[in-house]
Amino acid sequence: MIHKRVLWSSKFILPAIKQAFIKLNPLFLWRNIIMFVVEVGAAATLIIAAMHFFAGIPYNFDLYISIWLWFTVLFANFAESLAEGKGKAQAESLKHGRSDVYAQRVKPDTESEVESVPALMLKKGDIVIITDGMMIPSDGEIIEGVALIDESAITGESAPVVREAGGDKTGVTGGTKVLSGTIKVEIRTNPGETFIDQMIGMIESSKRQKTPNEVALEIFLISSMILFIVVIITLFLFGVYLDFKISTTVLIALLVCLIPTTIGGLLPAIGIAGMDRLLSYNVIALNGRAVEAAGDVNVVLLDKTGTITLGNRLATEFIAAPGITEKELARFAMLSSLADDTPEGRSIVILAKEKLQIHGRDIRSPVGAKFIGFRAETRMSGIDVNEVLAKLYFRQR
Amino acid sequence: MLGTWLFQIVTLLFLLTACAFFLGEYMAKVFAGERTFISPILAPVENFLYKLFGIDPNEDMNWKTFAMNVIFFIFVGMIALFFLLRMQDSLPLNLNNFKAIRWDAAINAAISFVTNSDWQPYKSEAVMSYLTRMLGMGLQNFLSAATGMAVAVALINAFVRKNTPGIGNFWVYLTRSIIYVLLPLSIVLSLFLVSQGSIANLNPYVHIKTLEGKEQIIAQGPAAPQIAIKQLGTSGGGFFAANSAHPYENPTPITDYVNILALLLIAAAFPFAFGALIKDRSQGWAIFIAMMLLFIIGLWFVIWSELHGNPLLTKLGIHNGVNMEGKEVRFGPLASAFFANSATATSAGAASSSYDSLMPLTGIVLIFNMAIGEVIFGGVGSGFIGMMFYVMLTMFLIGLMIGRSPEVYGKKLEAYEMIMIVSALFLPCALQLILSAIAVSISAGTSSLGNPTFHGLSEVIYAYASGVGNNGSAFAGLKADTPFYNLTIAFAMLAGYLITIIPALAVAGSITQKNSSPLATRFPTNRPLFILVLVGIIFIIGALTFFPALVLGPVVEHLYILSGKTF
Numbered sequence: 001m002i003h004k005r006v007l008w009s010s011k012f013i014l015p016a017i018k019q020a021f022i023k024l025n026p027l028f029l030w031r032n033i034i035m036f037v038v039e040v041g042a043a044a045t046l047i048i049a050a051m052h053f054f055a056g057i058p059y060n061f062d063l064y065i066s067i068w069l070w071f072t073v074l075f076a077n078f079a080e081s082l083a084e085g086k087g088k089a090q091a092e093s094l095k096h097g098r099s100d101v102y103a104q105r106v107k108p109d110t111e112s113e114v115e116s117v118p119a120l121m122l123k124k125g126d127i128v129i130i131t132d133g134m135m136i137p138s139d140g141e142i143i144e145g146v147a148l149i150d151e152s153a154i155t156g157e158s159a160p161v162v163r164e165a166g167g168d169k170t171g172v173t174g175g176t177k178v179l180s181g182t183i184k185v186e187i188r189t190n191p192g193e194t195f196i197d198q199m200i201g202m203i204e205s206s207k208r209q210k211t212p213n214e215v216a217l218e219i220f221l222i223s224s225m226i227l228f229i230v231v232i233i234t235l236f237l238f239g240v241y242l243d244f245k246i247s248t249t250v251l252i253a254l255l256v257c258l259i260p261t262t263i264g265g266l267l268p269a270i271g272i273a274g275m276d277r278l279l280s281y282n283v284i285a286l287n288g289r290a291v292e293a294a295g296d297v298n299v300v301l302l303d304k305t306g307t308i309t310l311g312n313r314l315a316t317e318f319i320a321a322p323g324i325t326e327k328e329l330a331r332f333a334m335l336s337s338l339a340d341d342t343p344e345g346r347s348i349v350i351l352a353k354e355k356l357q358i359h360g361r362d363i364r365s366p367v368g369a370k371f372i373g374f375r376a377e378t379r380m381s382g383i384d385v386n387e388v389l390a391k392l393y394f395r396q397r
Numbered sequence: 398m399l400g401t402w403l404f405q406i407v408t409l410l411f412l413l414t415a416c417a418f419f420l421g422e423y424m425a426k427v428f429a430g431e432r433t434f435i436s437p438i439l440a441p442v443e444n445f446l447y448k449l450f451g452i453d454p455n456e457d458m459n460w461k462t463f464a465m466n467v468i469f470f471i472f473v474g475m476i477a478l479f480f481l482l483r484m485q486d487s488l489p490l491n492l493n494n495f496k497a498i499r500w501d502a503a504i505n506a507a508i509s510f511v512t513n514s515d516w517q518p519y520k521s522e523a524v525m526s527y528l529t530r531m532l533g534m535g536l537q538n539f540l541s542a543a544t545g546m547a548v549a550v551a552l553i554n555a556f557v558r559k560n561t562p563g564i565g566n567f568w569v570y571l572t573r574s575i576i577y578v579l580l581p582l583s584i585v586l587s588l589f590l591v592s593q594g595s596i597a598n599l600n601p602y603v604h605i606k607t608l609e610g611k612e613q614i615i616a617q618g619p620a621a622p623q624i625a626i627k628q629l630g631t632s633g634g635g636f637f638a639a640n641s642a643h644p645y646e647n648p649t650p651i652t653d654y655v656n657i658l659a660l661l662l663i664a665a666a667f668p669f670a671f672g673a674l675i676k677d678r679s680q681g682w683a684i685f686i687a688m689m690l691l692f693i694i695g696l697w698f699v700i701w702s703e704l705h706g707n708p709l710l711t712k713l714g715i716h717n718g719v720n721m722e723g724k725e726v727r728f729g730p731l732a733s734a735f736f737a738n739s740a741t742a743t744s745a746g747a748a749s750s751s752y753d754s755l756m757p758l759t760g761i762v763l764i765f766n767m768a769i770g771e772v773i774f775g776g777v778g779s780g781f782i783g784m785m786f787y788v789m790l791t792m793f794l795i796g797l798m799i800g801r802s803p804e805v806y807g808k809k810l811e812a813y814e815m816i817m818i819v820s821a822l823f824l825p826c827a828l829q830l831i832l833s834a835i836a837v838s839i840s841a842g843t844s845s846l847g848n849p850t851f852h853g854l855s856e857v858i859y860a861y862a863s864g865v866g867n868n869g870s871a872f873a874g875l876k877a878d879t880p881f882y883n884l885t886i887a888f889a890m891l892a893g894y895l896i897t898i899i900p901a902l903a904v905a906g907s908i909t910q911k912n913s914s915p916l917a918t919r920f921p922t923n924r925p926l927f928i929l930v931l932v933g934i935i936f937i938i939g940a941l942t943f944f945p946a947l948v949l950g951p952v953v954e955h956l957y958i959l960s961g962k963t964f
Binding site: 212213215216217219220223224226227228230231232233234235237238239240241242244254258292293295296298 | 818823830833950
């Protein structure tokens with residue numbers, strides 16, 4: 001993170017001053033319409049001052065107003081450049097971190113010949129080979145092989161997961177790590193679309209997405225500016241009617257006082273500063289809406305499985321059908337779940353013991369019965385008892 | 398004199414608060430479709446009207462359907478009124494054989510009454526037949542007021558509901574506004590006015606010989622019922638040209654008192670109805686208090702300015718220089734000023750004195766009341782709508798200041814709402830300035846001015862502020878019954894009306910579809926801080942927009958008077 005005190009170093013100040021002048025170009029300033037109007041006013045008063053100078057009329061007032069307006073524009077540009085400079089520096093450091101990752105890309109038109117390329121260079125459709133201990137360079141899909149992948153960086157789940165070609169478990173995410181196995185991955189995103197690219201894009205103001213409030217505020221600012229231009233023009237016409245000559249310089253000065261110059265000038269800088277502040281809390285905003293959502297956050301609740309919730313389905317109640325008692329149901333549910341070691345199965349046994357008030361040692365399997373263990377393929381568990389025994393068992397109750 | 402007056406004003410404002418509170422609760426019940434004490438009589442009437450017009454009262458309209466129905470209704474009313482005015486010479490009840498109204502004046506009058514403005518550049522008792530005034534003006538006073546109320550209810554609905562596109566049924570709200578609220582109140586008020594000496598007849602005009610031996614004609618007519626609705630419905634179109642200064646309209650000090658109360662009553666009840674409908678009455682109180690604060694500030698300024706008087710008159714030996722010219726001499730300058738402030742703060746535009754003769758600074762307050770969009774109580778319904786736009790703008794700015802997503806009463810405010818808010822608040826301001834500037838720049842406009850100087854400028858600005866704000870009062874002195882003023886002011890009234898109502902419905906349509914955020918996360922909109930920020934924002938926007946122009950009109954006039962000059 002870049003600290004505040006560094007902001008005032010010449011590293012940021014000098015380029016910002018230079019940028020402030022470059023941004024006087026109306027073609028750039030056009031994007032910030034309020035500052036553009038101030039600049040037009042500054043230019044107009046300067047021309048008036050020059051005309052008065054050559055005509056030998058007092059020109060001091062016009063010149064002062066003009067200088068004042070030029071400084072207003074320059075200051076707004078400076079603030080924006082300074083914020084931009086800070087944002088750029090952060091983007092650079094992010095980019096720098098990422099260029100360390102290299103990927104083994106399969107050369108086009110070959111089967112297994114590989115070349116080492118920076119992760120930044122990978123395009124959609126590229127095929128990379130990833131082996132034990134390597135980072136997955138970008139988002140993609142496994143087209144060959146099986147691997148055990150540590151996805152804790154994204155999901156927070158510490159247990160590694162299996163991802164393999166074919167079926168619905170083929171997706172891998174950039175930034176996760178292969179623990180064992182070798183896979184061939186087809187990259188599915190272009191550079192600039194990945195998660196970290198979006199983040200850099202947000203920081204650099206040129207690609208910065210405007211936040212919804214910024215859009216709404218701009219509507220307010222621009223429309224109030226138009227209203228005040230109307231105020232000034234009509235004021236001029238009222239003056240004409242009353243034979244009251246109001247000088248153009250005075251009208252321009254009044255206009256700049258009326259329009260929301262301060263907020264209009266600082267708005268771009270404020271936008272960048274908002275993003276910076278989030279980053280200093282280690283929050284990464286992927287779009288403008290997220291920046292504002294972050295402002296509304298009071299408390300962050302993190303629910304990692306196992307901390308507050310169990311993440312397992314547990315039996316809590318037996319609901320018996322008509323004609324069967326709860327105890328009967330509990331007994332048979334317990335017998336059929338004895339061979340089921342999934343969390344659901346175990347919880348049924350525990351609940352049944354509680355309801356029947358028996359201990360593990362009291363449980364006897366019916367003679368001649370055969371347990372069926374739970375398997376993922378069958379998705380069932382149970383117990384086979386022959387008819388005679390079942391009837392005997394019923395009579396015991 | 399002052400002490401008595403302050404006492405009367407304070408009691409009136411307390412009485413207003415109490416009446417408005419109970420009326421608001423009652424209106425909330427009416428618009429929520431609940432039964433009230435009066436339902437056994439009125440519910441059959443209501444259902445009969447739905448059957449008669451083929452309305453399905455259970456239909457829930459989205460905002461576009463709602464808006465189309467409103468616009469359709471307004472235009473039908475306008476066209477009907479236009480033809481009534483053009484053909485009054487061949488219709489019955491034209492006892493004085495008045496001619497058809499000139500086309501430009503007819504357009505102006507049609508728009509003016511349909512938009513609840515009641516701008517009257519003519520003398521109605523001298524040009525309009527009884528039928529025109531009953532079937533045209535009287536009817537539209539009800540319908541235009543009820544239209545404003547229906548739209549306001551739709552906007553309130555948007556905050557009550559969530560995740561649904563519907564904002565209610567225009568025809569149902571229209572019908573209920575008329576038969577549950579406007580009709581019963583105006584019957585009571587008109588009976589009261591008659592008891593005080595106001596008239597209601599269809600007799601021919603009375604010709605009498607005065608003591609000087611000259612002949613005088615005294616206009617008659619069904620006045621009392623129309624006076625009642627023009628006050629209650631804040632349309633303000635007088636039955637007689639002198640409006641509430643006419644003894645038949647405002648016979649006694651008691652009617653003056655009651656008339657002021659009637660002007661403010663329904664508009665002031667809307668915040669309470671809002672509070673009751675969103676089931677948080679403190680929100681209604683907050684809006685009411687904000688309106689009341691602005692009202693009292695304006696009133697204080699008006700009273701101060703009138704009492705301060707004119708140093709020129711003091712020199713002539715008049716006590717304190719209080720200007721009585723053009724005032725309601727029966728009730729005094731303060732009563733006149735109080736009435737004027739009430740009539741411009743609400744969009745009524747009724748008048749008990751000649752506003753032209755008020756002190757210049759009083760004029761500023763009156764123009765300000767209208768120019769900010771008639772939100773200090775405002776028109777019935779429309780005043781509340783305007784206030785809600787300011788509330789939304791305030792909450793947007795507050796949201797930015799405290800670094801939260803802006804929301805109002807739990808509904809998020811986004812770019813779409815912002816577009817509607819700024820069009821509803823800024824377009825009318827821009828429109829009235831532009832029209833005033835055009836009027837003073839071309840000869841068709843300047844030739845009508847009674848006082849072609851600073852005061853003339855005040856007159857023109859006042860006329861368009863009154864038109865765009867759908868107020869309808871006038872700084873007399875401007876000869877406005879010319880094609881230029883008739884048409885431009887008609888345009889101002891229609892545009893001012895539509896750019897309030899359509900954005901209001903659009904915002905309602907957008908907000909009703911949003912989910913509501915939990916109460917705990919909101920900025921409290923029922924605390925003094927919010928009220929102060931709201932009042933401040935209304936004041937700042939009004940001041941920034943209009944003071945440059947007002948400085949050239951009333952302020953210069955005031956300075957001239959102080960320095961003892963006349964012009």
